[in-house]
Amino acid sequence: MTKAAQKLKVKKPKKSNKKQRVSKKPKSLWLIKLMMLALLTLLVSIVYMSLFAKTDQKAQTLTVKKGDTYHGLLVNNPWQTSLFSSSFVIKLYLKVYTHASLKEGMYQIPANASLKQVVDILSKGSDMQMIRVQIIEGKNIKDLYHAIKNTDGVVLEVLTPRTDNYSWVDAMKDNKKVAAALGVSAVNGNLEGQFAPNTYFFEQGTSDKKILQKLYDAQQQILDAAWSNRKKSLPYKDKYEALIMASIIEKETGIADERWQVSAVFVNRLGKNMRLQTDPTIIYGLFDRYDGKIYRSNINEKTAYNTYQINGLPPTPISLPSKASIDAAMHPADTKALYFVATGKGGHKFSQTLDGHNRAVAQYRVVMANKQ
Structure with missing residues (x-):
């Protein structure tokens, strides 16, 4: 073929890649859709595991005290047992769906309760009729007995009936009755210092004996633990003398x-x-x-x-x-x-x-x- 013929030769057009590009585009879309679906699934899983999933928690009584908040009780809490649970999701949920402040009381939380179930229970207010017994640090045994007597809902089995004027003479009489009921010794007829001051919640109809037993046991546990870890060479003959000293420090x-x-x-x-x-x-x-x-x-x-x-x-x-x-x-x-x-x-x-x-x-x- 001559050079002139070569010049006049018409080049064959290249095969178009249009079909290839068209065929690749749907694959990219499907990949994006698949990634979005996976992301959505992950988000739904996080929300579900954070709020709605059942847990392995046992049935329990949750005590809400004055000043407690949803955030303090529920963020980073034992109901979050999954790696997919998110504090951010929980915080956002609490901010949007909880408005009223928590009411003091004791709340029955069923076994395997999800976090949303716990929020629902707390937001409705305590379903248990509770009585609140507040014993202030530094008060004395007379104040303790008087407070219990004047708390509505307490059944008096041991203490003498409520009176307008409650004297130390009356308190000493109650001391003897309480000591006998609890089966403990009252030094010089006095149980002063033997009950732990705190704020307690009990069910309506709880007896004064049960309340006093709880407060007594609590103080003995505190005293025993402190005595076993005490500093050496203290001038106390026994833990009771240490309790006397503690009562003076308190005042x-x-x-x-x-x-x-x-x-x-x-x-x-x-x-x-x-x-x-x-x-x-x-x-x-x-x-x-x-x-x-x-x-x-x-x-x-x-x-x-x-x-x-x-x-x-x-x-x-x-x-x-x-x-x-x-x-x-x-x-x-x-x-x-x-x-x-x-x-x-x-x-x-x-x-x-x-x-x-x-x-x-x-x-x-x-x-x-x-x-x-």
Whole structure:
């Protein structure tokens, strides 16, 4: 073939790839659709496992206290047992579907309940008619009995009937009845300090005996645990004396960080055969005679509890001590302080010497005078 013929030769058109492109496009769409379907399936699975899936939790009673929130109770909770459960999904669900605040009480949660079921139960309010018994730290046995008697829904089997005027004489009579009912010993006829202060919930119709037994058992468990882990070389003959000390600490300071320092002062004084000289023991020993003030005659009066007049610890606790005060009695701070006095600004000033203490007392008086 000549060069001219080659030039005139018509090139064959290339085969079009249009068919190939058309054939590839549906495959890409299917891949995208498949990925979207997988993503949607994953999202649905996460939502389902977070909110609707049954769990392996046993039936239980869930106690809701004042200040509890849905978020605090349910986010990162035992109902989330799957790797697919999501805190974000739960938070979003709670934000959208829960508006009312939680009501205090006890809620019956069935076995294998999903998180949504728990939310539904909580949002309807407690389905159990509960009674709330609040025992405040530092209150005494008389306050305890009076509180139980005046809580509607409590059946009185042991305590004497409710009266308008409840005296220490009445409380001492109840002490004997309670001790007999619980089968425990009342030192000097007094069960002071033997019940754990806290907020408790009981079913309507619960007896006072059952309530007192629970509070008593709780305090003994706290005391036993603290005693077994106590600091060495403490001046207590037994755990009961430690409980007495805890009750004094409870009355002397309401500041958590000071409990261990107060404990150290009293332990140090006992170690030097110094009298404790603590005002709350005077007040307790006056019983119904206390009118809100301590007089010089009260300080000079020798009662079984007045630590200005007696050596060592009083014969029984003087309040219902908290776990924190019991722990402080078992672990006094490492200090040589022998005195403390209020600053007038909140808290106390601790001193190792009497001169230092007297200066702290003078400063306190100046602060108080300026407030008048």
